[in-house]
Amino acid sequence: MREFFADLHIHIGWTEKKEPVKISASKNLTYINILKEAYHHKGLDMIGIIDCHSPRVQEEILYYLNHGLIGELDEGGLQYQELTILLGSEIEVKEEGRGEAHYLAFFPFLSDIIDFSKWMQKHMKNINLSSQRLYVKTKELQKEVYDRNGLFIPAHIFTPFKSVYGKCCDRMEEVLDLNRIDAVELGLSSDTEMADRIQELHQFPFITNSDAHSLQKIGREYNKLLIESPTFKELKWALKGLNGRKILKNYGLDPKLGKYHQTRCVQCDQLVENESYCDHCGSKKIIKGVSNRIDELADLQTGLHPSGRPDYIHQVPLEFIPKLGQKTLEKLLSHFGTEMNILHRVSMEQLQAIIPDKLAEMLIQAREGKLSVEVGGGGVYGKVLE
Structure with a gap:
């Protein structure tokens, strides 16, 4: 078996016919641009595009399949050169008397997600757009995903807007069938140490993904899988820890x-x-942070990790590195091929041969999670301190 890098939450902003899919995402975030960026620049092995329920997107996929640019894998997923694309959907559900939550669903074959879209269209106002409200109970959604051999994953579970813990409930068992959850997605503002303070989560594998709304954000968070090959079936086994996959x-x-x-x-x-209110101005208009929300939910003072829980590596994306401009990044990519190579495989000596020593040192510190950071919150990213 081999190691593969997977980012399973990438949005499509626009089709090549200039039709909107994810309104808040970049217009150059088209299906084919995502494939090229993820494979040629980022160096990923598997991606999940989570707007494939849209008939507009399905039309483009069929075009590329018919023209031989991509192919369908026997074990699920599509293939572009050596990159595997999983067919996914992000769906919003609002339970009665509760807030909204987003969920990810992945399906092995194009025919499965086309059939899923036909079902969703009966319960949704605009099937062509991403992350739209589905007017059913969450457990019904889970059943429909499982009936089509899909994977069901609560998305960015602590985010204060549109997430299961951030907006919907204190315990997932209040709204979800826990036997039909394949993993949970942590989101950008939490990690394993924080999430494992909640005992309900000990039964689920954790994944972390970019939730990319632009090309440059692809691969800012991702997972390393030990599998035979990057396919839907192998991912499913890795999530379940079956047959040595993990x-x-x-x-x-x-x-x-x-x-x-x-x-x-x-x-x-x-x-x-x-x-409850601002210490500075007294206003009650606040956006509760993920760290505060986890404090409310936690059963444990510190994270207690179940057996087999993988390490969570704090890794700073290249775009966060001070003084690493576009020209320098292009220089690095021309020498080392992909961002995954720069982040994981290139030595300090190799970096120092083409960029200043201080910047090379920061890249190594970013790889090891040793950079000092200024905290973010309320919709504003933190930043790396020089």
Whole structure:
């Protein structure tokens, strides 16, 4: 078996016919641009595109299949050169009397997600757009995903907007069938140490993904899998820990860099400690941070990890590195091929041969999670300190 890098949460902003899919995403985030960026520049082995329920997107996929640019794998997924693309959907559900939550669903074959879309269209106002409200109970959604041999994953579970813990419930068992959850996605503002303070989560594998709304954000968080080959079937086995397959590591931002890590006042834009009102101006208009929300939910003072839980590596994406401009990044890519090579495989000596020593040292520190950061919150990313 081999090691593969997987980012399973990437949005399509626009089709090549200039039709919107994810309105808040970049217009150059088209299906084919995602494949090229993820494979040629990022160096990923597997990606999940989570707007494949849209008939507009399905039309493009069929075009590329018919013209031989991509192919369908026998064990599930599509293939572009050596990159595997999983067919996914992000869906919003609002349970009665509760807030909204987002969920990810992945399917092995194009025919499965086309059939899923036909079902969703009966319960949704606009099937062509991403992350739309589905007017059914969450457990019904889970059943429909499982009936089509899919995977069901609660998305960015602590985010204060549109997530299961951030907006919907204190325990997932209140709204979900726990036997139909294949993994949970941690989100940019939390990590394994934080999430494992909640005992309900000990039964689920953790994944961490970019939730990319632009090409450059692809691969800012990802997972290392030990599998035979990058296919839907092998991913399913890795999530279940079957036949020697497993998640080896989660790579993600230091949660302090996440834009919802700490509570922030909307009125005066200051980070605050109080969870009910602003310590600075007294306003009650605050966005509760992920760290504060986990404090509310936690059964444990510190994270207690179940057996087999992979390490979570705090890794700073290249775009966060001070003074690493576009020209320098292009220089690095021309020498070393992909961002995965730069982040994982290139030595200090190789870096120093083409960029200043201080910058090379920062790249190695970013790889090892040793850079000092300024905390983010309330929709504002943290930043790396020079």
